[in-house]
Amino acid sequence: MEPIVHTYSIVARDETSGQFGVAVQSHWFSVGSLCPWVEAGVGAVATQSSVKASYGPKGLDLLRTGKSAQEALATLLAEDEGRESRQVAMVDAHGNVAVHTGAHCIAKAGHIAGKGFSVQANMMKNDSVWPAMAEAFQASKGDLAERMLNTLQAAQAEGGDIRGKQSAAMLVADGTRSAEPYDHILIDLRIDDHPEPLVELERLLHIQRAYECMNKGDEFLVKNEMAEAMKQYSLGARLAPSIDELPFWQAVTMAANGHLTEALPIFHTVFSKNRDWAEALKRLPAAGFFPEDAEMMNIILRELEE
Numbered sequence: 672m673e674p675i676v677h678t679y680s681i682v683a684r685d686e687t688s689g690q691f692g693v694a695v696q697s698h699w700f701s702v703g704s705l706c707p708w709v710e711a712g713v714g715a716v717a718t719q720s721s722v723k724a725s726y727g728p729k730g731l732d733l734l735r736t737g738k739s740a741q742e743a744l745a746t747l748l749a750e751d752e753g754r755e756s757r758q759v760a761m762v763d764a765h766g767n768v769a770v771h772t773g774a775h776c777i778a779k780a781g782h783i784a785g786k787g788f789s790v791q792a793n794m795m796k797n798d799s800v801w802p803a804m805a806e807a808f809q810a811s812k813g814d815l816a817e818r819m820l821n822t823l824q825a826a827q828a829e830g831g832d833i834r835g836k837q838s839a840a841m842l843v844a845d846g847t848r849s850a851e852p853y854d855h856i857l858i859d860l861r862i863d864d865h866p867e868p869l870v871e872l873e874r875l876l877h878i879q880r881a882y883e884c885m886n887k888g889d890e891f892l893v894k895n896e897m898a899e900a901m902k903q904y905s906l907g908a909r910l911a912p913s914i915d916e917l918p919f920w921q922a923v924t925m926a927a928n929g930h931l932t933e934a935l936p937i938f939h940t941v942f943s944k945n946r947d948w949a950e951a952l953k954r955l956p957a958a959g960f961f962p963e964d965a966e967m968m969n970i971i972l973r974e975l976e977e
Contacts, residue, residue, distance in 0.1 A: 673721050677720060679801070679804065679831065680717040681695075681788060688846065692709060693819075694839075695717060695719070697838055698832045700863060702838040703862075705722050708842075711848060712849065712855070715761065715762050716731060716759070717761075718757070719759075720757055720780070723751065723753065723757060726747055733746060754773055758776050768785075779794070782801055807825030816857075816876060827869055836866075839861075839869055839871070839872045841872060881914070884907030888902075904918075915945055918940065922934040923952065923955065934971075952968070
């Protein structure tokens with residue numbers, strides 16, 4: 672029996688960045704394992720209602736061969752005797768959109784397609800949910816992930832799924848077509864079971880942003896652009912203040928690149944929260960992640976005692 676994944680979702684291609692994305696929320700366990708499908712440089716698919724997950728990989732296969740979103744979706748619908756119970760949306764590499772809401776989808780159900788995006792929903796509390804989603808996406812600023820999150824939040828504010836809420840997911844890839852598309856996944860977040868899945872999705876997105884800032888900080892530091900590095904590190908720390916690992920690696924990178932004095936107070940703060948980070952540091956040189964410099968190591972480990 673096919674899962675009954677009643678839900679609301681958005682598929683989109685960002686015209687500026689070329690990114691593809693799907694974001695979804697449902698009162699169904701682990702919606703992220705069924706609904707969203709994205710491949711860098713190829714397209715995005717959302718499959719829901721009486722969900723047939725094969726619309727995802729098969730749709731991407733067809734898009735990869737050069738089929739437009741309309742052609743790919745028409746091909747799959749023609750082969751599917753259960754098409755009237757499906758709700759499927761696709762966007763291709765050119766921003767073309769195709770969407771289908773079958774006549775047997777449980778009301779309230781519908782969709783709106785716009786330039787480079789489609790919003791779709793079924794078993795909603797109100798028939799104003801998907802218009803609110805379309806309006807929110809078109810009015811939103813920021814990158815694709817932020818705009819899609821705003822879209823889901825607008826749906827929930829309008830009443831959302833008549834059954835309530837349980838899971839959410841967001842999948843974003845860049846616009847680079849590659850033989851190794853898994854290297855181009857930018858965001859892959861899933862909340863499988865949570866009383867406030869969109870609140871949790873937003874929290875996880877902030878943590879993802881924090882790690883991205885730390886990575887950018889490392890890149891600037893290696894180029895000896897200290898001011899820009901510290902700006903990124905500080906932003907990452909503000910986004911995820913409870914995560915000790917981020918400042919630990921910040922301090923490691925700084926010390927390894929000639930900024931030991933600036934790194935010491937960061938090591939001190941991290942060690943004061945969890946002394947195990949000092950033991951972790953001692954293991955890094957053997958693995959090639961920190962210089963083999965006994966004097967520097969001893970200076971850093973004194974922060975345990977102060």
